[in-house]
Amino acid sequence: MPVDQSLVGRSFPPTRPYVVVEEKVREFVAATGGEYAGGAAPATFPIVLAFDAMNAFLEAESIDLFRIVHGEQKFAYERPVVPGDVLTATLTVASLRQIAGNDIIGTVSEVTDEAGALVCTTSATLVHRGVEA
């Protein structure tokens, strides 16, 4: 079933505040084969927040995660993420297209800190593979 067109422009509630702890950053770095030496989290770490927002969005719209393939991802950073940050992500559906039975869902998630300041903007294109695709 195609994704509801009226979603374009809709924002979803902010994710629950996420406390960045060294242990989680270390785990993330180790999962990409590196060794965490303290300091800023890796550039792609904010995906943890973006995933929270995306999973909540997919659940709210009853979209099966296993039909989703990542099409594109961009990050624009205001500052690096560091342990001690308390972050939330707010997802907006930016665009929606249908190509060859697949829904191409454009999302933008703004990651903000406890003071409400923007930390980074992440945009993700999600390809929802149709049942017949």
Added chain:
Amino acid sequence: MTLETRTYAVTRADLVTYAAASGDPNPIHQDEEVARSVGLPGVIAHGMLTMALAARAVESWFPGAEVVSFGCKFTNPVVVPADGAAEIEVAGEASEEDGLTTVKLTVTCAGQKVLGMPKAVVRA
């Protein structure tokens, strides 16, 4: 300036570890049957894992540099075999302007480009 190419190996076990660390439980990264059911050639690596490896290469070339922006398309899946590993190669070309360094990346697996227009801008 051409940067020294980095090579990273990705195994099925790495996908399990990355799924837990990143909070992406999509079964197309774990389960051959589910992956094939949605038309994929097999279990594929998280696009974000490949992107994280590209970021690691950038970090290795410009240690401690603040990343200003980073983006790519996921153009071809990285198929990870049940045994052995997929090898991901990250090559880079850097140019500098107005205090910012733009790194144009070429990310390949088995000779095929897997990321579309991967680019990072860093304050080196």
